[in-house]
Amino acid sequence: MNKNEIKNGLRDIGLKRGDIVILHSSLSSIGHVKGGADTVINAFLETIGEAGTLVVPVFDKLGIITETLKQRPNAIVSDCPLGTVAAIGADAEFICRDHWRAATVHGHGTPYLKIAELGGYVCLLGVDQDRNTTMHTVEALLELPYLNDISAKVDTSDGKHEATWKYYPGPHRDFIGLDRKLLDGGIMRVGKIGNAVTRLMKSRELIEFLTKIGTENPAFCLCDNPNCADCVKQRAALRRAELAREPFKFAVASSVAGHYVPEIIDNLKTAGVDYVELDMLRGHPAHTLDSAILKTAAAEFKANHINVSGLRLPAIPTDFPTIIALLKTINISRLLMPLSSDAAIFAKQAVAASIELVFYNLGVTGNYASRIMNQLAVGKESAAGFAFSPANFARIGEKPFLESFQQGKFRKYITQLDIEDALFDGSSALPGNGNAEIRELVSILRCASFSGYMTISGINRSFGSARELAEQFLSL
Numbered sequence: 001m002n003k004n005e006i007k008n009g010l011r012d013i014g015l016k017r018g019d020i021v022i023l024h025s026s027l028s029s030i031g032h033v034k035g036g037a038d039t040v041i042n043a044f045l046e047t048i049g050e051a052g053t054l055v056v057p058v059f060d061k062l063g064i065i066t067e068t069l070k071q072r073p074n075a076i077v078s079d080c081p082l083g084t085v086a087a088i089g090a091d092a093e094f095i096c097r098d099h100w101r102a103a104t105v106h107g108h109g110t111p112y113l114k115i116a117e118l119g120g121y122v123c124l125l126g127v128d129q130d131r132n133t134t135m136h137t138v139e140a141l142l143e144l145p146y147l148n149d150i151s152a153k154v155d156t157s158d159g160k161h162e163a164t165w166k167y168y169p170g171p172h173r174d175f176i177g178l179d180r181k182l183l184d185g186g187i188m189r190v191g192k193i194g195n196a197v198t199r200l201m202k203s204r205e206l207i208e209f210l211t212k213i214g215t216e217n218p219a220f221c222l223c224d225n226p227n228c229a230d231c232v233k234q235r236a237a238l239r240r241a242e243l244a245r246e247p248f249k250f251a252v253a254s255s256v257a258g259h260y261v262p263e264i265i266d267n268l269k270t271a272g273v274d275y276v277e278l279d280m281l282r283g284h285p286a287h288t289l290d291s292a293i294l295k296t297a298a299a300e301f302k303a304n305h306i307n308v309s310g311l312r313l314p315a316i317p318t319d320f321p322t323i324i325a326l327l328k329t330i331n332i333s334r335l336l337m338p339l340s341s342d343a344a345i346f347a348k349q350a351v352a353a354s355i356e357l358v359f360y361n362l363g364v365t366g367n368y369a370s371r372i373m374n375q376l377a378v379g380k381e382s383a384a385g386f387a388f389s390p391a392n393f394a395r396i397g398e399k400p401f402l403e404s405f406q407q408g409k410f411r412k413y414i415t416q417l418d419i420e421d422a423l424f425d426g427s428s429a430l431p432g433n434g435n436a437e438i439r440e441l442v443s444i445l446r447c448a449s450f451s452g453y454m455t456i457s458g459i460n461r462s463f464g465s466a467r468e469l470a471e472q473f474l475s476l
């Protein structure tokens with residue numbers, strides 16, 4: 001290839017005089033070029049003319065073309081140590097100016113967005129979308145929750161500074177997977193220069209198109225390989241951010257998350273969940289374990305920023321004072337147990353010990369449960385809360401939302417909704433696939449800004465991992 005052949009190729013794909021273009025390239029992908037990198041750079045500069053501007057990223061070893069352009073005496077290099085670009089042409093100074101002063105490396109006030117605002121192009125010459133730095137502009141503009149702050153030293157003409165930029169991109173992303181969308185969306189032209197497949201996109205159109213996709217699906221540029229630790233972690237950050245926007249607290253039963261504490265912590269982190277309900281540990285009901293084991297477990301959760309939402313008893317205890325003493329020893333102040341006709345007696349002892357007692361329905365009708373809960377109410381205050389178990393109401397043949405919830409007037413007692421499902425025949429189901437009217441219950445509580453717990457209860461443990469069940473809950 002010689003310079004004129006490259007110029008013809010650039011004109012064919014749509015570049016013209018006065019254009020601004022950021023170029024990501026691989027010289028070797030073109031094939032043999034007479035005169036090497038300088039020939040390619042000259043072809044671009046002559047195509048866009050003196051009114052145009054050629055920009056290349058120089059923040060890493062990104063190929064001989066970028067290195068060669070950067071060394072030219074008329075090249076201007078942006079002053080940000082991250083995402084650095086070099087530029088030659090009419091708008092080079094404006095594009096590179098004050099890069100380090102921007103709040104992010106790739107967003108507002110950076111060369112990448114300035115190129116878009118000036119009507120410029122992104123050109124990928126023999127490289128794929130993985131090299132397209134403007135993708136980070138889309139992520140930064142969307143302020144995606146998996147992005148992080150980053151700090152570095154800056155050395156500028158007016159002195160040394162220490163700066164922090166927000167929304168800096170993480171490790172792996174699936175930008176290659178967006179290529180087809182850009183082509184189908186009419187955002188990208190594809191041609192060939194020598195052997196180099198060459199893509200040209202209007203930067204502004206690229207950003208607007210992907211911003212729309214990313215607004216609907218914040219995971220749009222993450223891969224869905226379950227073994228990609230980077231994207232699993234980034235998806236957890238998206239789920240955590242989505243859950244944090246809700247007034248309720250989202251918890252998962254320990255028995256769903258695993259057998260042992262480190263495993264449970266790992267799985268909750270992967271799921272993006274900050275609350276755990278202690279029902280089982282090491283394959284046993286948690287309250288039957290030695291108090292020293294439970295105390296250590298509670299401390300480990302706390303050290304890993306996982307809050308214990310409560311201890312759940314699977315049955316009515318024979319010796320309630322022992323349970324109260326256990327809670328005191330292990331520093332957990334919330335207890336869940338089945339509702340019974342002795343509720344008032346338990347509630348009195350719990351109040352005296354400053355334990356928050358929460359009853360859940362097990363083998364009782366909505367009518368019975370609401371009658372007992374009414375008896376616990378003293379004025380507007382209730383001596384105990386209610387954890388509504390829709391699956392257990394479905395199991396006794398009631399429609400949990402239409403009958404149990406509405407007729408029982410449970411709204412005023414509910415401090416927890418168990419996210420679980422069951423069929424009228426008694427068998428458990430994946431939340432949303434049974435007769436427990438989970439969607440209706442979640443929806444009606446959200447309408448009232450419910451601030452209690454929504455808990456993936458232990459009966460879900462055969463339906464998937466904490467991550468899969470959190471995902472299922474969000475899709476509900």
Ligand SMILES: [Zn+2]
Nearest residue numbers: 172223228231
């Ligand atoms: Zn990935």
